[in-house]
Amino acid sequence: PAAIDWARVRADFPLLDRQVHGKPLVYFDSANTGQKPEPVIAATDDFYRRHNANVSRAVHALGNEATDAYEAARGKLARHLNVRSDELVFTSGTTFAINLVAYSWALPQLRPGDAIVLTRMEHHANIVPWQLVAQRTGATIKVAEITADGALDLDALDAALTQEVKLLGVAHVSNVLGTINPVREICRLARKRGVVTVVDGSQALPHMAVDIAAIGCDFYALTGHKMCGPTGTGALWARREHLAAMPPFLGGGEMIRQVRFEGTTFNDPPHRFEAGTPNIAGQVGLGVAVDYLGALGMANVAARETELLAHLTEEMRKIPGLRIIGTAPDKAAVVSFLVEGAHAHDLATLLDLEGVAVRSGHHCAHPLMQFYGVPATCRASLAFYNTHAEIEAFIAALLKVRRLLG
């Protein structure tokens, strides 16, 4: 295949041309939210300018156009993930998707004495909904631990899948450590024991090709804004048999077949789970984001990011007193770090003055911070649109900030 001109690709992202505090922006916070390419921005703009109408309600031309565009986006996302489109429920993102599983699948299923296994590296979005459900059902939560380098301990995980375990929640990629978890192997272990699996794909989809059918999970949650799509977009993929058995989570318009005060019958999945007017322009934009990523080729994206990550890691390792948290062999382009004697927030604040955007804090992963015995880390997270020159600028800024902090 022809080599990709990454400088041209970068030019598709208008925001990256910005300056902040008089310095060229170095945006190393893509794990938090990704920047948007021109075609995605144009698609949402075009939707509101030319096609805006509500979905599935109007018989007029615009209503049909809006519905067609919305359903076409679902089809694109389904093809991107190698799943059926009628198994893909549009949501506002991963948080909504996991809550949907928690309230529609787990709440009616779980009983006192049942257990849920979560890994140490889960985002709060894959912890708190399960705690809420556990409180209401009498189920308990067990933790699958990690090793010091930030990899899942698969033997410990396997051992944790005892008879009372009904559900396993696992991140495909950790938003703090960058660790890529072997979800296919993990789901195979779970399936052998009849444990239902919920994979949080938030941080995987921006970085790699994901074939959900090959993973063999029961549920896969994703968020659009980290994969070049608009904020407030995403989806839950679920096996058809689960969707067919799940009661609705939210009630309202769109999700019904017939409403009588005596009782209501519901629409088929996935519409049964999409009550109310959805983020139509946003999901249409997500469809275009998927087209954009598909045209780049996720294998090319992954290779580009592997190269950037290697460069970044090599340069960071040369800085005395800098500790990288998360050194598993299989990693996406996410680097959490600490600098001896400096608080993560101070580092991030001073880096910002140099034009560098990194995140500092607990990254919605308190239990993981506890494991490493730190209140917070700084996190540099890359995307394919970042450059080697930005890595050099980041390292120079880091050295300067380190001197300033003494």
Ligand code: PMP
């Ligand atoms: N899980 C992981 C691993 C994440 O990184 C994030 C986003 N920070 C979420 C879940 C939540 O995604 P959203 O806020 O888009 O619902």
